[in-house]
Amino acid sequence: MxxxxxxxxxxxxxxxxxxxxxxxxxxxxxxxxxxxxxxxxxxxxxPEKVRIDLYYESLCPYCKQFYVKELAPVVQKLMNYIELYTYPFGHAQMKKNDNKTTFECQHGPTECYGNGLHACAIQYLPKMSEYVPFNTCLMEKWSTDKDAEQCGQRLHLNAEPIRTCANSDEAINLVIYYAQETEKLKNMSYVPYTVINHKVMDPETDLIDSVCATFEKPPQECKK
Known part of the structure; x- marks a missing residue:
């Protein structure tokens, strides 16, 4: 016994x-x-998991298409098999003057605000199953406060904390973090820039194919 x-x-x-x-x-x-x-x-x-790191900008046309047409379907299909990290900053520039941080974005101040809105969505919707659909909705639009409200209504999510965050210093601090993470990349010459298990994805390939090819034992979802 x-x-x-x-x-x-x-x-x-x-x-x-x-x-x-x-x-x-x-x-x-x-x-x-x-x-x-x-x-x-x-x-x-x-389950075996593949890590995806996506560096993007909120108003970049190619980023918008990639997020909506490739990233969102991969998340929906392989949610249980991926670890996703997204960085809404891209080729923006961070500047510090007199202890004040400002940003200059490729597509102007509207994009800088959109990047902050995305960052706040990631912060306040920490589940991949929530923030990816929300930011996908924003990418289908123009990532404005009005768009955030409409996306919240569509997805039955409370977007008010996200909008409040985007209009505060909290958004600045979040974007600073994403700027610092983006600056760690040495050779990012384009966006969207995708890294899969620490290897840069060929931009000419589809995300779903690249992710599924990375698994040692691809899940059944990759075969459908």
Missing amino acids: NVLLLLLILSFASTIQCDIHTNRIEDTLSTEANDTNTLCKDHLQV
Whole structure:
């Protein structure tokens, strides 16, 4: 009886350890964490995930098309198999004068505001299943306050905190973060700029094909 109890305790402890390391993988991309995930995957049946990083601008025509026609369908189809990080900044420039931060955007001040609106949506709709449809709706329009209100109504989401954020210093601080993350890229010469599992995606290929080709064992959704 004691031996059986000991085996049950050891089995439970093993499960807890795998759970802990699995959570670490969602927050970090270290080699050690990924190695641990491989060891635990069979035990917990954790789905393999592909990381997507998208750098874009709110009014760039190509970005709008990519977000609506490629990113949104991939998120809808492969939501359980991807980790998505989006950076609404693109080729904007950040300037600091007298402790004040300002931005200059390729498509003017309206785009700078739109970038902030997108950043606030990501902040206040942290679930990928919420902020991607919301920002997709904005990309179908012009990323204005009115558009945010209409997108909120369409998706049955409260857009007021997002609009309030976009009209405050909070948006500036969020965009500063996305500017700093974008500046870490050394060779971003175009947008939308997509990185899949730390490798730059060929802009001539479809996102769904590139993501599915990255899996070691593609999920059934890739075969449909």
